[in-house]
Amino acid sequence: MADMSIPEFFTGRSIFITGGSGFMGKVLIEKLLRSCPGIVNIYMLIRDKKGKSPEERIKAMLDLPLFKVLKKENPRAVDKIIPVTGDVMELGLGLSEEDRKVLIQKVSVVYHAAASVRFDDSLRDAIIMNTRGTREVVLLAKEMKNIIALLHFSTTYCNTDRKVIGEEVYPAHADWRDAIKLAENVDRYELDMLTSKYIDPLPNTYTFTKSLAEHVVKDLCDGIIPTVIFRPSIVISTWKDPIPGWIDNFNGPVGILVAVGKGVLRTLYTEPDLVADYVPVDIIMRGILAGTWKKGITKDVKERNELVVYNCSQNDISPVTMKEIVHIGQNLIFECPVSDALWFPFCQITKCWYLHFFKVLFYQLLPALFVDGLLKLSGRKPILIKVHRRIYIANMALEFFITNQWKFLNDKGKALETELLPCDVEDFGYNTDQIDVHEYFRNGMFGGREYLLKESPDTLPRARLQIRRMWLISQIYSMIWYVGMAYLVWYKIPYAQIYRNVADFTYDYFSSL
Structure with a gap:
């Protein structure tokens, strides 16, 4: 020794x-x-x-x-x-x-x-x-x-x-x-x-x-x-x-949690069980x-x-999968929200590239176009499309690393x-067996909020109130969406006509045999 x-x-x-x-x-x-x-x-x-x-x-x-x-x-x-x-x-x-x-x-x-x-x-x-x-x-x-x-x-x-x-x-x-x-x-x-x-x-x-x-x-x-x-x-x-949670860049899992918390990242293309x-x-x-x-x-x-x-x-x-990281982030939504989130934080992992692209289009780009349009009409500078473009390019660059093990x-x-x-x-000493993964990412999220987004801990009470309101709005919106879809399915689809058409087609088909 x-x-x-x-x-x-x-x-x-x-x-x-x-x-x-x-x-x-x-x-x-x-x-x-x-x-x-x-x-x-x-x-x-x-x-x-x-x-x-x-x-x-x-x-x-x-x-x-x-x-x-x-x-x-x-x-x-x-x-x-x-x-x-x-x-x-x-x-x-x-x-x-x-x-x-x-x-x-x-x-x-x-x-x-x-x-x-x-x-x-x-x-x-x-x-x-x-x-x-x-x-x-x-x-x-x-x-x-x-x-x-x-x-x-x-x-x-x-x-x-x-x-x-x-x-x-x-x-x-x-x-x-x-x-x-x-x-x-x-x-x-x-x-x-x-x-x-x-x-x-x-x-x-x-x-x-x-x-x-x-x-x-x-x-x-x-x-x-x-x-x-x-x-x-x-x-x-x-x-x-x-100090716990200090960081100066958006790279890696902490950057993902911050982007999800801000509401700009709503879909992630990766293998759910891939170890980060x-x-x-x-x-x-x-x-x-x-x-x-x-x-x-x-x-x-x-x-x-x-x-x-x-x-x-x-x-x-101390292996942690991408699915677990996103789950930890979801559990921190109400404890460590970011100020002025665009909408209620939500992120889905998918390993199908085509489904991911569909979600990017409908969950990120179309809402961003809508918000940027409102900003432009109010005389302010549009920013969201530019942000989402950077996120998309970053995800493309990372694709090889977040789909392979x-x-x-x-x-x-x-x-x-x-x-x-x-x-x-x-x-x-650098033995990490004693690291509590949930506590570590909790500190990382608080650190990302303070050191990356420059949001003081004093703003947390206001941010927590905002996120509760956004959750309530999202629940009301979801309820209206599902009720509307149920109404269309139940009252607006002519089931009797569809049944008659199917029956006529079946009868004609077998009659011709």
Whole structure:
């Protein structure tokens, strides 16, 4: 067993992080500063964006609720975040010569989390960001004088051509060197024409370029520097660390619950019994820090420099099906309603694409057209058709993932936790057996309401009153609908005439035999 705790391992070290402004990057930075107070500095690669300087972007990030606990416990810890101007899309990461020298001299742990996670990115942009960007990070890490660990953020879904995915790097579908040359030299339009054939059998440019990135890491690092590839599955809101339910994007099951609660998502195309392989983001960060620690404390040089792959998956630990997630959401309608929902929340799962399309048309698009028409007549800007178009496109991009099932083997990941020192288990243990799924998604829904929709908890009483009214209206509407249909069936259909026509047809048919 190791004789050095995780906080002790990080004491006196400086960290370099790419993707620090992303969802996982923010949680990683917060966890490092709060649980490993001995860290010297965190160098955060960040670029100018929307007219904001790197310093302004970091200040805005630190104002997020995610950092409240840290600033209360150790307010000066945030001073350890040092912005480094650069861009993963550029050669050399866009670093100045001076910044590069500082990183080479001072950094001993590198986290490469930057990536484009859009499924519909052009092949060129995805290769430049996810594959070439990884190469540039690796080349920098190999120059570092004191490198003790490089951890590359990947995804369990970069090998979706296999149904069972182990903790290893599988044979490549293309040579990453050739892919980078294509992206750098071939016209974007021509590359777009080749995309579907080039990335086959993977479903989109994201999974393809993340798979290539793993081979960049394997080819350039294995046996040379201590390296870990960490593959999380679907990353969603925090379980409890530092606060329950924190999230900053609509991806995954929490986004579905919020969209249903708002009344804009009423049908979901998926397999009801498909396991939604989600992992809370704070659990992932605990595993990442444990993996870094394990790699860094390994004394045998040969073993330390061997590439290790961890799958961070919950499909065999706390499986939850899509049907169960929707059911949990239905149970939260009255407890955690969103303000100004369009209509009473309701969502049906279907595995028939044609039925799903029919429901999209009648449950979502036609009502949206009606509401947008009223908005336009009142002089306001129509919004619903645009929202539903985005939802439909997002569902199309996700179709492959929410209609297929994979098994991710995670023996190494589970074994890693058993090696933690007793003093590290509370802050860095990631056993999810104790997670109450209903309570977790309840916190996720409250978090989605507060952090995504920006609705204060003070608005809950009003929202609960609204949702009761909407429920009553929906019940009255349903009753009128069924009574009307019954009236048509009972009084307006000429049963006697139908009976006579059938009898005459039958008589004529048999008479002609």
